[in-house]
Amino acid sequence: METKNVLMTIFGGTGDLARRKLYPSLFRLYQKGDLNDDFAVIGTARRPWSDETYHQVIKDSIASFEPSDKEAQDFASHFYYQSHNVKDTSHYDVLKELSDQLDEKYHIQGNRIFYLAMSPNFFGTIVSHLKSQGMMNTKGYHRVIIEKPFGNDYQSAFKLNEEINQVFAEDEIYRIDHYLGKEMIQNISAIRFANLIFESIWNNRYIDNIQISLAEEVGVEERAGYYDKSGALKDMVQNHILQMLSLLAMEPPVAFSEKGIRAEKIKALDSIRMYSEDEVRNNFVRGQYTEGEIDDQHFKGYRDEENVDENSLTETFVAGKFLIDNFRWSGVPFYIRTGKHLTEKGTRINIVFKQVPVNVFKNSITGPHKQNQLDSNVLTIYIQPTEGFSLIMNGKEIGQGFQTEPVKLEHRNSADIIENTPEAYEKLLLDVLNGDGTNFTHWDEVAQSWRIVDRIRQTWDKDQQTPPGYPAGTMGPKEAYQLLEKDGRHWIWEPDEWYRQRGLLK
Incomplete structure (x- = not known):
């Protein structure tokens, strides 16, 4: 398991994704101890926010977890805001200066994650500036997280990948599919x-x-x-x-x-x-x-x-x-x-299985219920909103004769389990912190x-x-x-x- 000393820079830090998914997920990791005191987050976007404004946004985004005032304040204190135009080279110099200061303050050892929660049009511009302005000149690891859509056809995806590969190796690129x-x-x-x-x-x-x-x-x-x-x-x-x-x-x-x-x-x-x-x-x-x-x-x-x-x-x-x-x-x-x-x-x-080669019951039933076709066995995997699986099998109907009926064997995770299951983004962010690209x-x-x-x-x-x-x-x-x-x-x-x-x- 790798150290969780890390500086995460979120491009698009004022956006909907950051508020709804990233900040709550980071807070859950903080609560569980996966992130300790040696981490910092820089949020960047065009808005001219102060750190105080940013901290309030962070607190609002985690309010549903009902943290104590101290816990919310301690967590938010790790977040820093930097107004930033992704096309302006000088802004990356300011970002580098802040990054270096935080690296020292939080003993981060040069580990850096860059989260591009913005339009893909800007990905090439951002990563080229990260390299040219020295933001990756540190001893630790450097990883980049990218949201979908990754291009809008093969040609645009290829071009985008080429741009990112100029700066990051394939094993440093984490393309998120939250599913x-x-x-x-x-x-x-x-x-x-x-x-x-x-x-x-x-x-x-x-x-x-x-x-x-x-x-x-x-x-x-x-x-x-x-x-x-x-x-x-x-x-x-x-x-x-x-x-x-x-x-x-x-x-x-x-x-x-x-x-x-x-x-x-x-x-x-x-x-x-x-x-x-x-x-x-x-x-x-x-x-x-x-x-x-x-x-x-x-x-x-x-x-x-x-x-x-x-x-x-x-x-x-x-x-x-x-x-x-x-x-x-x-x-x-x-x-x-x-x-x-x-x-x-x-x-x-739904995985639908083939019929048995011969339905031995078809000749044992007479009258209006005569049956020639058995129901298919079906394995169902429920992904959302309920979670679980079921298997449909054929059993004998209660009563005279050998009329068959489908029987469902089922397991669904309870509401309590689902409520306390790590959210997809929480799991994936922890995977990035651990350097595990399996689910990307x-x-x-x-x-x-x-x-x-x-x-x-x-x-x-x-x-x-x-x-x-x-x-x-x-x-x-x-x-x-x-x-x-x-x-x-x-x-x-x-x-x-x-x-x-x-x-x-x-």
């Missing part, structure tokens, strides 16, 4: 590799298909300006969904280490079939939410949202089928879907994800079609259901059906 900090995402590996019952059948002999659903209940809200230029494909598929897919599909690593896991995730992503334009059209659908109503709540359509072009072709929903061309997964479709203003918030993975995205993963997504994006851009509409509150356009129906399959998770049965959704 990789979530408890149940990290549990995917435990479920697979710690249970012979699953690892022995984790292949195309036994698995029929895998479904990844990442549903958002909200619309674009205040992100409309950004979202209308991005869309669901770039916002969710390129990062979160392909990361989940790589963890589900990868081969067992030689050792459960950063290097071992990373190598297998990259191999899995490299095995995803690269589609032609016609294959994209056959295997991917998009949608855009229209006016809708669910449970007496009325929502306006995407094109009526503030800061959205009234003729926008941006997709707010994506569903698709990925195929992996290797021995383990040949012939197994990985269905994915994500979207805004869906029926309810939820991220879950390597450049090779980013590059391949963009190559896959670019094929889809380029086809859609060429077609210039209005995405099919779906009423806000439903689980996407009819085309998303037809995608599976033409393969003789269906979506396992259908929360909209629950609402329809109760007359809450048309």
Whole structure:
């Protein structure tokens, strides 16, 4: 375990991410003793704040933890504010001076972490100045944390990576995908590799298909300006969904280490079939939410949202089928879907197993209940908002004969456990402090994800079609259901059906 003596400089220290995620996460690490007295944080942004103003912002951001006045004051005293224009070279000189003073004051030993919580347009400018103005001329380690989006296509991501590589080596770059900090995402590996019952059948002999659903209940809200230029494909598929897919599909690593896991995730992503334009059209659908109503709540359509072009072709929903061309997964479709203003918030993975070769019960049942088809066994991993897993098996119905019925074995983490689980950012910040890049995205993963997504994006851009509409509150356009129906399959998770049965959704 490395020493936690560290100076963290947050570019974008007045922003929403810093207030909502970074300061509370750092406070939790401070409470637990992972950060002791030998750390300091410099917050920088354009606003002309004083340290006192900054300290109040810090205290407000941790108020929900109900710290004592002394604890809040002690924590906030480690934070320093520096008004900063990232394009002004002289400002880095001032920043270096403050950094050197704090290094001495807190016995930091030259360990420096730079958190770029800003627009990627500024990343190259910032890192080049860190080097040119001597901010990395210290004996300790130097690490940089970068938020998504990492580029907006392969070319821009490559250029951005080249700029950062001029200053930081790959093992010093921590590209955050906060999904990789979530408890149940990290549990995917435990479920697979710690249970012979699953690892022995984790292949195309036994698995029929895998479904990844990442549903958002909200619309674009205040992100409309950004979202209308991005869309669901770039916002969710390129990062979160392909990361989940790589963890589900990868081969067992030689050792459960950063290097071992990373190598297998990259191999899995490299095995995803690269589609032609016609294959994209056959295997991917998009949608855009229209006016809708669910449970007496009325929502306006995407094109009526503030800061959205009234003729926008941006997709707010994506569903698709990925195929992996290797021995383990040949012939197994990985269905994915994500979207805004869906029926309810939820991220879950459904692993659907194949039917038994022969249903021995089908001839033992007569009358109206005669049954030819058993229900599929389904392993579900619940990622959010509830955490846990379930397994659907077939059992015998109580009573005469051998009518079968699905039985659900289920474990969900209690609200208390979830409440006290380290937040994703807290886990990931501790990983950076420990120099552990396992739960971060390597450049090779980013590059391949963009190559896959670019094929889809380029086809859609060429077609210039209005995405099919779906009423806000439903689980996407009819085309998303037809995608599976033409393969003789269906979506396992259908929360909209629950609402329809109760007359809450048309």
